[in-house]
Amino acid sequence: MEDCIFCKIIKGEIPSFKVYEDDYVFAFEDISPISEGHTLVIPKKHAQNLWEITDEDLTAVHLASKKIINAINNVLNPIGVACLQLNGRGVNQVVMHYHLHLIPRLKGGPELPVSSWELKQGDMEAIKQTAEKIAAAIK
């Protein structure tokens, strides 16, 4: 897609700190990292989000993320890695090209804001009704 920053990165029109590439996938360091090693894994074929990405590309992105997370483990020895993927401007997706964030938390590093929220039990009846609606809509 012409005006897409990530498509330009894939084509080399915008420089990036590449960590991995194969026929379907490109991965590079986020230049506004939440933590050291914050990596983005994207499909080479433009798709905006999880609603649009093909099964083949989705599989490739996630298989590549496994290779990369193993490398992150070896190099940075994190105490955990959050995998985050946003779909839509309403949840703060900024670049409208599917991307999976791999966000390591290093020993002694601050809690990751994306993986820290208050756990409190919801309305069980409402949860049950929503689950039934979603389950019935799955194709």
Ligand SMILES: [Zn+2]
């Ligand atoms: Zn794109």
